[in-house]
Amino acid sequence: MPALADNSRGIIMMVLSNLVFIINDTLIKLVSEGLPTGQILVIRGAISFLLISAVVFATGMHRQWRAVCNRMVAWRTVGEIGATVLYLYALFNMPIANVSAIGQIVPLMTTAAAAIFLAEPVGWRRWTAIAVGFLGVLLIMRPSVSGFDMFSLAAFASMGFITMRDLVTREMPSGVPTLLVVAVTAAAMTATGATLSLVENWPVPSLEQWAILGAASTLLLCGYGTSIMAMRYGAMAVVAPFRYTGILFAVVLGFLVWGDVPDVLTLVGTLIVVATGVYTFRREMRLAQQVRSIEASAVSRSSA
Numbered sequence: 001m002p003a004l005a006d007n008s009r010g011i012i013m014m015v016l017s018n019l020v021f022i023i024n025d026t027l028i029k030l031v032s033e034g035l036p037t038g039q040i041l042v043i044r045g046a047i048s049f050l051l052i053s054a055v056v057f058a059t060g061m062h063r064q065w066r067a068v069c070n071r072m073v074a075w076r077t078v079g080e081i082g083a084t085v086l087y088l089y090a091l092f093n094m095p096i097a098n099v100s101a102i103g104q105i106v107p108l109m110t111t112a113a114a115a116i117f118l119a120e121p122v123g124w125r126r127w128t129a130i131a132v133g134f135l136g137v138l139l140i141m142r143p144s145v146s147g148f149d150m151f152s153l154a155a156f157a158s159m160g161f162i163t164m165r166d167l168v169t170r171e172m173p174s175g176v177p178t179l180l181v182v183a184v185t186a187a188a189m190t191a192t193g194a195t196l197s198l199v200e201n202w203p204v205p206s207l208e209q210w211a212i213l214g215a216a217s218t219l220l221l222c223g224y225g226t227s228i229m230a231m232r233y234g235a236m237a238v239v240a241p242f243r244y245t246g247i248l249f250a251v252v253l254g255f256l257v258w259g260d261v262p263d264v265l266t267l268v269g270t271l272i273v274v275a276t277g278v279y280t281f282r283r284e285m286r287l288a289q290q291v292r293s294i295e296a297s298a299v300s301r302s303s304a
Helices: 002-031 037-058 061-068 071-091 096-103 106-117 124-141 150-171 178-199 207-232 236-258 264-303
Strands: none
Touching (some): 002 071, 002 096, 002 207, 037 071, 096 150, 096 264, 106 124, 106 150, 178 207, 236 264
16 A cells, blocks of 8 residues: 555654654764864764765766755755754753753644644644643743743744744655755755854864764764655654654663753653644544545545
């Protein structure tokens, strides 16, 4: 069954994307203790761009460069830049599990954004689930008397850019090659790092730091590619819930590397967000099945 095969590939790509991105985040967080953000982005982006460019030219994909000259790719790149800069700001100042937990709001934000900007129908049950999910995020962010922590706000804002990126990815023409989109993203991140570096002092990286950044660059490319394929394969309602595997990877790595253990409120908030997200997607799948059944019935009646 083609639909089942596409959904299976999408699920596998989503899980792999989460795993490699979390490992990449762990490596980048480690190297951030000795290098500034702009320098990290430039080195990681430049290595990634060189690696992906080699693949692009080896496969002859460079001949299709005109395919990425459209506004959807441009808007996706804007979303990637905003998401990365804000995410790294939060990641370098918060436990990795907390940042990842806030990131679990993305599927709910995607549903809300699709209703607002794409006019997709969303009933009161899913709006309720979205509201409850945001309450779960508040438990994770835990505002103090003086307001929200800036790092938590940055993490939350980065999820807004990720939502934008994912929605735009779904709207990209099917003929746009994934490899070229990844190359454009890597080039854009390198340019962003170069801009940030104007106000930074760059130390000379050690051999260990070069090795970590090289590994992170390779993982980043894998993450870009698998995330794009995850959004383009299968149904979003089937694939997107598997984004939640990221929090499991983040908790394990946060404990193994830094000894971080999420507190009770963070775990409760995460469970609320995950539960509401799963409910939302199950609801979307049920409604989609009902629509398909009605359309199939209409077709059979018209052909009778």
